[in-house]
Amino acid sequence: MTTSIAGKMPVGFLLRGGRFEHCSDQSGENRCGGKEAIPDRQSYLTRSNATIQRLSAISRSFNARATNWRLLPNLKSNHFPRLLSSGRFLYTQTSLDDSWTNNRELNIDLLFHSCTKTHHASRLHALLIILGKIQSLFISTRLVNLYANLGNISLSQQTFDQIQNKDVYTWNSMVSSYVRNGSHNDAVNCLYKMLKHQIKPDFYTFPPVLKACRDIKNGKRIHCLISKTGLEWDVYVAASLVHMYCRFGGFDAAYGIFTNMPFRDMGCWNAIISGFCQNGKGEKALEILNEMKFEGIKLDSVTVATILPICAQMEDMIKGRLIHLYVIKHGLESDLFVGNAFINFYAKFTELENSRKFFDDLPTRDLVSWNSIISGYEQNGNPNRALEFFHEMQKDGFTPDLLTLVSVASSIAQCGDTRGSKSVHGFVLRRYWFLKDVIIGNAVVDMYAKLGNVENARELFDRIGVKDVVSWNTMITGYGQNGLASEAIEVFQKMVETEHVTPNQGTWASIIPAYAHIGALKQGQKCHSTVLKTGLIPDVFIGICLIDFYGKCGKVKDAMSLFNEIPKSSSVPWNAVISCFGIHGHGETSLKLFKNMTDSGARPDSITFISLLSACSHSGLIEEGEQCFKVMEKDYGIKPGLKHYGCFVDLLGRAGELQKAYDFIKNMPLKPDGSIWGALLGACRIYGNTNLGKVVSEKLLEIDSGNVGYYVLLSNIYANAGKWEGVNSVRLMANEKGLKKTPGWSSVEINKKMEVFYTGNYSHPKCDEIYEKLEELTSEIKVVGYVPDYSFVLQDVEEDEKERILMSHSERLAIAYGIISTPPNTVIRIFKNLRVCGDCHNATKFISRVCDREIVVRDSNRFHNFKDGVCSCGDYW
DNA sequence: GTACTATTAG
Numbered sequence: 001m002t003t004s005i006a007g008k009m010p011v012g013f014l015l016r017g018g019r020f021e022h023c024s025d026q027s028g029e030n031r032c033g034g035k036e037a038i039p040d041r042q043s044y045l046t047r048s049n050a051t052i053q054r055l056s057a058i059s060r061s062f063n064a065r066a067t068n069w070r071l072l073p074n075l076k077s078n079h080f081p082r083l084l085s086s087g088r089f090l091y092t093q094t095s096l097d098d099s100w101t102n103n104r105e106l107n108i109d110l111l112f113h114s115c116t117k118t119h120h121a122s123r124l125h126a127l128l129i130i131l132g133k134i135q136s137l138f139i140s141t142r143l144v145n146l147y148a149n150l151g152n153i154s155l156s157q158q159t160f161d162q163i164q165n166k167d168v169y170t171w172n173s174m175v176s177s178y179v180r181n182g183s184h185n186d187a188v189n190c191l192y193k194m195l196k197h198q199i200k201p202d203f204y205t206f207p208p209v210l211k212a213c214r215d216i217k218n219g220k221r222i223h224c225l226i227s228k229t230g231l232e233w234d235v236y237v238a239a240s241l242v243h244m245y246c247r248f249g250g251f252d253a254a255y256g257i258f259t260n261m262p263f264r265d266m267g268c269w270n271a272i273i274s275g276f277c278q279n280g281k282g283e284k285a286l287e288i289l290n291e292m293k294f295e296g297i298k299l300d301s302v303t304v305a306t307i308l309p310i311c312a313q314m315e316d317m318i319k320g321r322l323i324h325l326y327v328i329k330h331g332l333e334s335d336l337f338v339g340n341a342f343i344n345f346y347a348k349f350t351e352l353e354n355s356r357k358f359f360d361d362l363p364t365r366d367l368v369s370w371n372s373i374i375s376g377y378e379q380n381g382n383p384n385r386a387l388e389f390f391h392e393m394q395k396d397g398f399t400p401d402l403l404t405l406v407s408v409a410s411s412i413a414q415c416g417d418t419r420g421s422k423s424v425h426g427f428v429l430r431r432y433w434f435l436k437d438v439i440i441g442n443a444v445v446d447m448y449a450k451l452g453n454v455e456n457a458r459e460l461f462d463r464i465g466v467k468d469v470v471s472w473n474t475m476i477t478g479y480g481q482n483g484l485a486s487e488a489i490e491v492f493q494k495m496v497e498t499e500h501v502t503p504n505q506g507t508w509a510s511i512i513p514a515y516a517h518i519g520a521l522k523q524g525q526k527c528h529s530t531v532l533k534t535g536l537i538p539d540v541f542i543g544i545c546l547i548d549f550y551g552k553c554g555k556v557k558d559a560m561s562l563f564n565e566i567p568k569s570s571s572v573p574w575n576a577v578i579s580c581f582g583i584h585g586h587g588e589t590s591l592k593l594f595k596n597m598t599d600s601g602a603r604p605d606s607i608t609f610i611s612l613l614s615a616c617s618h619s620g621l622i623e624e625g626e627q628c629f630k631v632m633e634k635d636y637g638i639k640p641g642l643k644h645y646g647c648f649v650d651l652l653g654r655a656g657e658l659q660k661a662y663d664f665i666k667n668m669p670l671k672p673d674g675s676i677w678g679a680l681l682g683a684c685r686i687y688g689n690t691n692l693g694k695v696v697s698e699k700l701l702e703i704d705s706g707n708v709g710y711y712v713l714l715s716n717i718y719a720n721a722g723k724w725e726g727v728n729s730v731r732l733m734a735n736e737k738g739l740k741k742t743p744g745w746s747s748v749e750i751n752k753k754m755e756v757f758y759t760g761n762y763s764h765p766k767c768d769e770i771y772e773k774l775e776e777l778t779s780e781i782k783v784v785g786y787v788p789d790y791s792f793v794l795q796d797v798e799e800d801e802k803e804r805i806l807m808s809h810s811e812r813l814a815i816a817y818g819i820i821s822t823p824p825n826t827v828i829r830i831f832k833n834l835r836v837c838g839d840c841h842n843a844t845k846f847i848s849r850v851c852d853r854e855i856v857v858r859d860s861n862r863f864h865n866f867k868d869g870v871c872s873c874g875d876y877w
Numbered sequence: 878g879t880a881c882t883a884t885t886a887g
Contacts, residue, residue, distance in 0.1 A: 207878045239878045270879040305880040340881040371882050403882055410884080442884045473885045509886035544887045572887055607887095 108133065112142060118152045125159070137163065141170045148177030156181075168202055176208040187212035188222075203231050207240040216248040233262055239271035246275025251284070266300050274306040282310040286319075299326065301335040308341040312348040320345050333361065340368045347376030370398055375407040383411035402433050406443040413450035421447055425460075434464070442470050449478025454487075469504050476510040480517065486754075488514035489523075503530075509541045516549040519831035519858055522752040524549050540566055544576050551580025554829060554856045554863060571597075571605045578608065582615025584863045585873045590615035591624055606638050613647035617654055618862050618873070625651045646675045653683025658692055674704035681713050685720070693717040701733075708739045712794075720791045727794060746810040746832040748818045757813040760805070766817065773816045774807050781846035784869075789839040811840050811857060819851055832859040845869050 108128075115121045125143055128134045134143075140163045147156035160166075160174045171194045178187035191209050194201060206226055213219040223241060231237050238261050245254035258264075258272045269292050276285035289307060292299075299307075304323055311320040324342065332338050339362045346354035359365070359373045370393040377386035390408050394400065400408070405428055412420040425444055433440045441464040448457035461467070461475045472495040479488035492511045495501060503511075508531055515524035524546075531542055543566035550559035563577045574597040581589040594612055597604060609632045616625030629648055632638050640648075645668055652661035661680050665672050677700040684693035697714040704710070711734040718726030734741075744759040757764065764770060778786075793802040806812070811832050818828035836859040848855050849869030857864040865872035 203878095211878085234878095236878045241878095243879065265878095267879050272879085274879055300880095302880045309881075337881045342881090344882065366881090368881055375882065401882095403884095406884060407882090437883090439884050444884095446885065468884095470885050475885095477885060506886050513887075541886055548887065570887095576887065 108139065112146060115146060115150065118147070118150050118155065121146050121150055121152075121155070137165065137167060137170065141173050144170065144173045144177060148173075148180055151181060153177060153181040153183055166197075166199070168199055168205070171197075171199055172202070172204045172208075175205060175212075179208040179212045184212040184214055188218065191222075191225075201225075201229060201231075203234040203237050206231060206237045210237075210240040210244045213244055216245075216250060219244045219248060235261075235263065235265050235268055239268045242268065243271045243275045246272070246279050246281075249279065251276070251279075251281060266297070266302070269297060270300070270302045270306060273303060277306055277310050282314055285310060298330065299323075301332050301338045304332060304335075305337040305341040308345045312345050317349055320349075333358070334363050336362065336364060336366060336369070340366075340372050343369065343372040343376060347372070347379060350380050352376060352380055352382070365396075367398055367401060367404070370396075371401070371403050371407065374404060374411075378407045378411045378414070381414070383414035386411040387415070402428075402437055402440050405433070406440055409440075409443040409447040413447040416451065418451055418453070421451055421453070425456075438464060438466065438468050438471060442468075442474050445471065445478065446474045449474065449481065452482055454478055454482050454484065467498075467501070469501055469507065472498075472501060473504075473506040473510045476507065476514065480510060480514040483517070485514040485517040489520075505539045505542055509545050512542070512545040512549050516545075516552040518747055518754055519553055519829055520749055520754055521553040521555070521829060522749055524553065526752070540569075540573070544573050547573065547576040547580060551576070551583065552858065554584070554858065554865070556580060556584055556586070568597075568600065568602060571602055571608055574602055575605075575607045575611050578615060579611035582611055582618055583858075584865075585618050587615045587619025587621045587624070591621070604636055604638070606641060606644070609638060609640075610643050610647060613644060613651065617647055617651035620655055622651060622655050622657070642670055642673055642676065645670065645672070646679050649676050650679040650682070653680050654686070656683075656687055658683055658687060658689055662692065662696075672699075672703075674700060674707060674710070677703065678707075678710060678713070681710060681717075685713050685717050688717070688720050690717055690721045690723070690726075705737065706739065708734060708741050711739065712741060715794055716792075719794045724796045727796070744810050744832065744834045746814040746830050748814040748828065748830050750818070750821045755814070755817060757810045757817065759810040759813075760808045761810075761813070764813070764817070766820070769820055770813055770816045771807075773820050774812060777816065777819075777847055777850070778803070778807060778843075780850045781843060784846055784850060786843055786846040789842065792837050792839040806837070806839050806843075809837050809840050811836055811859075812843065815844060815847060815855060818855075819847075819853065825853070827854045827856060830855065830857045832857060835859050835861050836864060841871065845871050 111124055111127075115124055121143070124146075125134075128139060128143070133139050140159065144156050144160045144163075147153070147159060156177045157174070160170065160177075163170055171190070175187050175190045175194075178184070178190060187209060191201065191205065194205070206222065209222055210219065213222060222244075226232050226237060226241070232241075238257055242254045242258050245251070245257070254272060254275055258268065261268060269288070273285045273288055273292075276282070276288065285307065289299075289303070292303075304327060308320060308323065311317075311323070327333055327338060327342075339358045342358040343355045346352070346358070355373065355376045359369060362369055370389065374386045374389045374393070377383070377389065386407060390400070390404065390411075393404070405424065409421075409424050412424055424447065428434060428440055428444060434444075441460065445457045445461045445464070448454070448460065457475065457478050461471065464471055472491065475491050476488045476495070479485070479491060488511065492507070492514070495503065495507070508527055512524055512527055515521075515527065528546055528549075531539075531546075543562055547559045547562050547566075550556070550562065559577060559580045563573060566573055568574060574593065578590045578593050578597075581587075581593065590612060594604070594608070597608070609628060612628050613625055616622070616628060625648065629640065629644070632640060632644070645665075649661050649665060652658075652664060658680070661683065665676060665680065668676075677696050681693060681696045681700060684690075684696060693714065697710060700707075700710045711730050715727045715730040718724070718730065745756055747754045747756045749755075755764075762771075788803055788806055790799065790802045790806075793805050795802075795805065797805075811830055814830045814832075815828060818830065822828065836857055841864065844855055844857065844864070844866050846869060847853070848866035852868075855866040857866070862873065
């Protein structure tokens with residue numbers, strides 16, 4: 001907590017109307033709002049009698065049976081501790097009891113140790129004044145330290161100011177109090193004040209001051225001062241100097257001091273190692289570690305705790321394991337810092353059993369241990385276990401901190417626990433943590449977004465005062481993952497306009513998928529060029545996003561050349577490129593890539609097989625698909641999930657194997673969900689199988705009666721067969737349920753701007769021109785053989801009305817607009833949110849021929865490349 | 878004096 005905030009908060013105790021109350025605790029809640037000062041020794045000493053009487057009154061109210069005491073020395077053992085206690089002071093109470101009953105001197109040391117809140121300290125402060133102990137320089141200095149340790153720098157400073165004849169020890173305490181509470185400038189100024197008072201700094205003074213230096217200039221100035229006092233080669237001071245230089249990138253200076261030191265203890269070695277580690281010189285740190293070993297010096301717990309995160313960062317599992325052996329050999333396993341470091345180390349390598357072992361074996365645990373194990377489980381996809389640890393931790397008496405809640409928020413999101421999310425939000429809100437650090441704000445925004453609650457996410461996002469890059473990225477991703485690409489783009493644009501934030505790799509990895517989603521080729525390409533300019537490639541993350549992006553925008557070649565550039569250490573780039581060829585109907589290429597993948601040693605995962613199966617399905621590769629399905633579990637140990645079954649049903653269905661698909665569903669070990677029956681229903685529509693369609697739709701409406709898509713499909717089937725009563729009854733059913741059809745829309749990118757068209761919409765400014773063009777096109781294509789297929793019109797109306805309905809389908813509007821707004825020979829790229837209508841598919845083939853244009857349509861399912869009157873995917877939409 | 882935890886992204 002900074003001075004300015006703490007300074008505004010009245011903290012301490014009040015003697016008001018016989019009530020002894022504290023008005024504030026560490027959380028900064030101000031309960032009485034009155035002005036407050038720290039206990040003033042003079043007034044207490046002169047008014048001590050009155051005070052004692054008041055104290056006795058209060059004590060009586062604490063303990064009704066106690067009446068016979070007036071003066072301090074006559075206090076009964078069970079009264080006075082009560083005065084100091086506030087529920088958590090049990091330890092003190094017993095120790096005081098002891099001192100009192102045995103007529104011994106108060107154990108002040110114990111009292112100091114028992115203070116865990118500012119108001120405890122204030123009461124102790126009062127007690128010390130009453131007992132006259134405050135005159136002791138030693139005790140008053142301890143109070144300065146105590147307040148600082150409890151995070152109350154303003155009381156610490158006030159206590160310090162009241163001390164007369166301060167010695168070095170007092171000044172040193174004040175300096176380090178400032179540093180501990182983040183008041184860096186105050187610390188440095190305190191040193192200068194101390195010099196002004198002609199107090200000579202000693203080797204306890206400089207280390208904290210060096211820690212407080214915020215820039216190299218200040219650091220060098222302090223270095224000069226140190227040289228003048230002749231303390232330069234003190235081990236503590238020198239180690240601090242080394243660390244200070246490292247912090248500002250002065251590695252040579254640091255190493256220079258280090259090598260010139262006449263004597264080096266463990267701390268010095270650790271200081272330079274940690275200095276290098278924390279400032280991005282992990283390799284150099286490991287070199288020094290070797291040097292150290294060469295000199296026969298053994299690592300201690302600090303060295304281990306410093307070096308382990310570097311091993312994790314450099315993905316050097318082996319080095320970590322060697323250190324583990326070393327630790328066992330030298331009995332450092334039960335060290336708290338070492339244990340915590342290992343919990344994190346193993347969690348990073350997904351070896352939770354090892355993390356768990358360290359956690360279980362720790363003789364004492366601290367908050368970091370709990371946070372580490374919670375985040376370990378959370379990061380490794382076991383949010384339930386993480387939450388169990390969270391509860392266990394509280395049972396164990398630990399108060400969660402901000403970082404605990406970061407992990408908890410993510411766990412709650414992973415569990416899909418909407419109610420829990422509100423609790424998390426409230427928990428953080430009540431503690432004012434949103435003001436303390438952006439991290440927690442970002443985590444909660446992300447939690448809401450992951451739970452699909454974008455409104456709450458946005459509201460909180462807007463409230464975050466100082467947003468950092470991650471805040472923006474989180475919001476962009478949140479929108480993107482909830483299918484709200486245009487909102488994501490809007491946030492991104494706002495971000496670009498905001499000063500002090502520059503997009504980083506995370507930003508690109510969030511915005512590029514949004515552009516991919518709506519097929520905004522030009523805007524995505526602009527991102528790509530910006531990325532190249534900023535030199536962020538070959539970042540694997542962005543590379544993969546771009547592969548996916550180019551794939552979805554129909555630029556298979558670009559996707560492939562990017563794929564060739566990036567490292568392929570995991571399955572993810574492979575998955576991206578396999579699915580890219582899959583959606584374009586190049587199933588064979590996908591299969592070939594899969595072979596390359598396994599040859600290269602990359603391990604396929606469940607997503608690989610989803611991409612692969614859907615690739616087979618898009619290309620009608622039944623046998624290959626069946627083979628994939630078999631191999632998946634047998635050779636790679638991946639249990640097929642619902643998505644895999646869905647792809648496979650789709651594969652059989654598209655190939656016309658309706659009965660086979662139906663039998664397959666009936667025999668599958670998992671309970672089929674809507675998407676699986678939906679795939680079969682889609683196939684029934686393609687092959688006009690009304691009977692099976694009816695059976696399947698009954699199953700579907702049992703499981704998922706709220707999904708409009710299925711009603712639409714079923715009514716499609718009826719309409720196809722000319723059974724208009726069926727169409728009407730389905731429509732009636734859907735209406736009864738209050739379901740509305742998802743409006744179909746298509747977009748086309750003109751001049752780097754996305755234009756969106758809704759089916760049957762006449763509101764576009766160029767509407768007349770568009771319809772004019774469409775009428776012209778329709779008559780032109782009719783000449784070359786286009787026959788409208790009215791089965792795609794679900795309304796039972798006259799033929800010319802049906803033609804008008806087909807013409808106003810969003811994809812056709814977008815194509816017509818594309819043709820009138822772009823120069824000849826330009827490729828027209830359309831994106832449609834639903835599946836392309838079959839008649840539109842047919843019409844587009846003819847349009848591509850009469851206009852001599854290449855038209856690429858990406859719908860919710862796949863790609864359709866139209867050129868010279870043919871479509872790359874045949875007549876199969 | 879030196880040490881262990883940190884959110885987003887396919």
